[in-house]
Amino acid sequence: MDFDFSDVQQSLQDSVKRFCEREYPFEKRQALLRTEAGFDRAHWATFAELGWLGAGLAEEVGGFGGGPIENAIILEQLARALVVAPFLSSAVIATQAIARLALPEQRDKLLSPLLDGTSIAALAHGETAQHAFAPDLAAKATKTKAGYRLDGRKVFVLGGQAADVFLVSARDGAGESLFAVPAHTPGVERVNYHAVDGRRVSDLTLRGVEVEASALIGAGGDAADAIDYALDYGVIGLCAEAVGAMDAALWITRDYLKTRKQFGVTLNTFQALQHRMADMLVETELARSMLYRGIAALALENVLERRRGVSAAKAQIGEAGFFVGAQAVQLHGGIGVTEEYIVGHYLKRLALVRGLFGSSDQHLARFAECAAGRNEEEAAGLRDFRPAPGLRRRRTRRR
Amino acid sequence: MDFDFSDVQQSLQDSVKRFCEREYPFEKRQALLRTEAGFDRAHWATFAELGWLGAGLAEEVGGFGGGPIENAIILEQLARALVVAPFLSSAVIATQAIARLALPEQRDKLLSPLLDGTSIAALAHGETAQHAFAPDLAAKATKTKAGYRLDGRKVFVLGGQAADVFLVSARDGAGESLFAVPAHTPGVERVNYHAVDGRRVSDLTLRGVEVEASALIGAGGDAADAIDYALDYGVIGLCAEAVGAMDAALWITRDYLKTRKQFGVTLNTFQALQHRMADMLVETELARSMLYRGIAALALENVLERRRGVSAAKAQIGEAGFFVGAQAVQLHGGIGVTEEYIVGHYLKRLALVRGLFGSSDQHLARFAECAAGRNEEEAAGLRDFRPAPGLRRRRTRRR
């Protein structure tokens, strides 16, 4: 085990930090959020140049030989600066879904535009506000002469507003399939709105949407596992965002307490507030520990064990994050609930993390389901963390 | 509404306080607990003389015209002094079960010895460690020439060691029935042990126990509702004990903090401890409020509404009580976990309250079940608290 950064990881982190300092100071961020798009496409080009869009992909599929750790490094730093670019939705979830599902001959064509930043993708999977993991798909794909016709409705498509292409899940004869649907295909109706943290999301209605045969990703009927995998990747990405937001909120609050005076003394002299801060630190460090545990789980071959680890991370970090965010606001007092001050925006980000891709309780239930029938005796402790050799991520650049 | 004591209630409280001060200082209590019986029969005679054993019974059944309020007044004070006499089990639960179930012609014969203190009764109903409210009775009663033969097993019979007579529930042809079984009837095997707070409890095995026909309480087959009612009475009694224990633990801890020095100052100067104490006060006062709400619920004619209110009280007070008890120990530090200091014994009492007659979660579930199908619109607020006139307790002595 090794919890320290490699040199390559360290320089990746430094590079994201530099970007955020230069391009994403809070006031600039707030102005950007007030624009229609809510994000700057020029930033995306920078992400591509710096290699971040392929940071979580193996080299043989055109990536940089990284994995969830590298994605987490990027997402943690982006979350510290409250960046709202669709990194998680396109560069993590959509990219991982394609890398997992696409046939070797499709892969390059689908991934290249995502990795070089010319195209942004979004997974359009969920169909009701309540869906969490595996919705019973109502969207359907019908075989046509030229390809497929898609009909259905998708809600809360993360990063939907910026997307050039949607990865639309639909049921066909064979099972669940995933189709790459250009956003401006006739019959695709997109309604954009804002998520709590300013991220742009969309609802899609697909009515008789005609796509070519090549829009089908994978062999057809085989998409369920890949979608599940990509969403687990997304959940861990959210957890990384949470850890970044928690840590930032914690230390901003610490600094505030040391300067803000009340009753003639600075607030940091009040023991009750010191202890609250201590509790926040406890939650933050345990959340980070859990994030590492969740990243390890992503590599597990046994799907139940993977889900169990991912859900454990989501349930724990979702709640811990909201606690830290809410207490950061509380310790700030009135200014904490204003739009013009940064700390409330961390709470919003943490509220999104808690609620997105399944609530804490839904993940708690999934955790328990995945554990049913598990050999506790054998699994006690760390045994269950052992990844299967076949799926271990490549670590060619590891120190 | 009127939350203040009447004169009669005030003098009842004073009288219990005086008894506890005289007869139940902590050291004497500890010595008493080390005796085989764990309680002093002479105290029971005093309870009878002072009228406490019938304090919760209407005058027409030989009581003193009181109800659950009067029982709560007594139990709260007894709990403050950590009294372990079987008051709850005999003078509340068993007495209420009889008063509710017995035919008019049985009532006096059954109740008199309980009210004059010559006999102590205990309800023997639960059959497994997991039973909470309405166990599916395995104990059975078979009609014989002379009366009934009883067979079965009862566990965690509260106040069982001191009991002269057991009220044994059993299934017969007609339904659930309740039998008054003298403790020394052949075939009754009793194993006594200690509950966490020092109370004596028993497991009973009944093998071919022959009782007379007159042992049947009520008309036969009709005991389920009365047992349910008596146990609800018992739950509210437990809640009253909890409130007494919480309040006592709170103020003892307060006094300790004001005298105990550490790092050169008394502990009460530490804000984090002040705030913990504030949280304990909040829980204590809300528990008392809930106790009153629960007492009001006991009088409701609608059984679902009664259970709903009783379970709400148990779920809330059980958890609040344990919190206050545990924090009282915590704030004391090492001395809090010693057997020779009083505060840990409040925690034990509060642990019993939390666990007995159904866990907090079991009561939470019962609360939700009872609320299903309820007209929320009509019930919003206080409407549901309205007792049916028929079951309003008599208040002849009310100021």
Next chain:
Amino acid sequence: MEFDLSEADLAFRRDKRAWIRANLPADIAERGRRGFHATRSDVEIWTRLLNAQGWAAPAWPAEYGGTAWTPLQRYLFQLELRAAGAPVQDQSAMELVGPVLYTFGSDAQKRAYLPKILNAETFWCQGFSEPNAGSDLASLRTRAVLDGDCYVVTGQKTWTSDAQRADMMFALVRTDPEARPQAGISFLLIDMQAPGVRVRPIYTIDEGRSVNEVFLDDVRVPCKNLVGEANKGWSYAKFLLTNERAMSAETAHTRADLSSLKRFAAEKLADPLFAAKVSRLEIDLMALEYAVLRVISAEAAAQDAVASVLKLRGAELRQRVAELAVEALGAAGLAVNPDPTGHDATDHPAPRPPVPAYAHGWLARAMFRRATTIYGGSNEIQRNIIAKAVLGL
């Protein structure tokens, strides 16, 4: 002791419920039940309907237009108002400045202001908090200098609720800079239209506008707008802040929220973990309701110990009910959902999301209610008070 409602109180409650249902305009009720902000027009219409019955400010003495209801009856009336979705009236006027005026105001002030409050003709806001004087109110700096028959007021107020719709502000100002902090403060009534008054919105994390900064630059306030005596303002403010403390639990609001939640989340309640959270909330609310009743019913033992509990726990429950609603809504609870009345929105409103009508407002409430444990004395301040005043620590 008697823990039940009397027949008379039950009848009172039934009557008021029936009257409210018959008289509250349906469109206003619908907006209220959906959690939209009450528009000034809604408040005017409803307050005037109540005022025609003599019920606009039940807690006021009858001679000033109040009722002779008992505190318990007033509480029951509140429960019915909230349950019906009636708009919240101008609390700054009804609950805060009104009682100060009829207790300490001049006859001229009473005549000038009280009837217009009762009839929702004048809306008020409270000018107490200042930057750098949050929980430590006595350190306020806005000063008022006597100049002829006017005070000239200069300073800045903040966290001023509803200043954007208010006609008048009641403010604490420093009239004697030499005196010790509490002693040199006066209580002034300031016309929001007066020259030198400028209101700047403070948008909050619900992306709404309910609080403001108010800048006062050489604002001339007639001396007749001084309430009571000069330099005695602190005692009027204390009177005001301890007034109606039993209402600070806001249980009627939480009860109404909980009812809404149960209506729209019926399906979600099949999930035992969610149902348990709702039950725990309801049970905590039941306890708090009875704590309120103990204070209202003037239980001797409750007056200190319990009253201090109400604000603290009440604020927590208001947060919890909104969070549960957001959770029940799933993804729809994560969508920014601007108020369709357009009232009080920010200058850059988000587009409306395609979510069901019942989802409206819950996310905004969950966010804004982080402030319930901050304003009116934060929960930390409440714990300080309990530790000192109740426990003597």
Next chain:
Amino acid sequence: MEFDLSEADLAFRRDKRAWIRANLPADIAERGRRGFHATRSDVEIWTRLLNAQGWAAPAWPAEYGGTAWTPLQRYLFQLELRAAGAPVQDQSAMELVGPVLYTFGSDAQKRAYLPKILNAETFWCQGFSEPNAGSDLASLRTRAVLDGDCYVVTGQKTWTSDAQRADMMFALVRTDPEARPQAGISFLLIDMQAPGVRVRPIYTIDEGRSVNEVFLDDVRVPCKNLVGEANKGWSYAKFLLTNERAMSAETAHTRADLSSLKRFAAEKLADPLFAAKVSRLEIDLMALEYAVLRVISAEAAAQDAVASVLKLRGAELRQRVAELAVEALGAAGLAVNPDPTGHDATDHPAPRPPVPAYAHGWLARAMFRRATTIYGGSNEIQRNIIAKAVLGL
């Protein structure tokens, strides 16, 4: 970064598991898994078996009889020991005084004591706490006065774990009453059989005896029993208290408890609310386990921030697992359930209740573990430390 166990560590773990299963006597394992107190005899047998392998004190340097295992391997070994129900060894000796002796002790002290610790021939107890010196250790008053080749020790120690079975005590005593509190303290080794040593039990709320008062009346302690230099005892004590801080989370204990709970409470786990509580506990434990691994693996960022978290959260989890077990047992969890080994019981033991064997000990643990958030620096003290040392508040 690499968040998985290496093949070598997995192999290490498998090997140790196999050895423990093959060598731990079945009756001892059964007592351990049922949560009975380990008898001195059990500890002796097991420690000697380990010592024959050279594994009695893995953390010690190899030259003193330890192993060359990595901290991670030692942690894996702990997990396997606890999972198997192996008796907890003499922690005062292995983890506390042992490292002090091999680091600061004289050669004679090393020779005299270390081998006997490794072979469980000498059992130890810690004499630090005193009445009126709980969290504030430096205010201790027991004094040692030099008299010829002996120190004459007089005073009182309290909360002394296992003093009733100990052969030796390592104690902090005041040798220079004039110096400032920390400066005048020395570290002495005291024979528990020496004249003037008297042990009085402190029964705890589990109705067990694991702590004691130790009275020292003119106890003559040879000067050769002074560890290191006179008046430098405080620095040795600090060394000792920060040693093995990663172990303070006691995750291996909690993991073993959780496994037991899941075994006996399989039926209760069908209740979704109970299952959720168990899941939450397990998830919190998983997070804490990884926090331990971060410290053990010497992650640079973790050393201060995370280490301080371990004791605090670890203590809470030990409480929670015992409380969940009590809840799962229903009425059987409310029955006082004395240890059938009879060891360490009070002088007035309760009768054994007719409950299943798996119910044994859980109530006692739930009660006794209220102390986990008190001893070794209470959670309040831990929060103080985090606030000051980590957050710089």
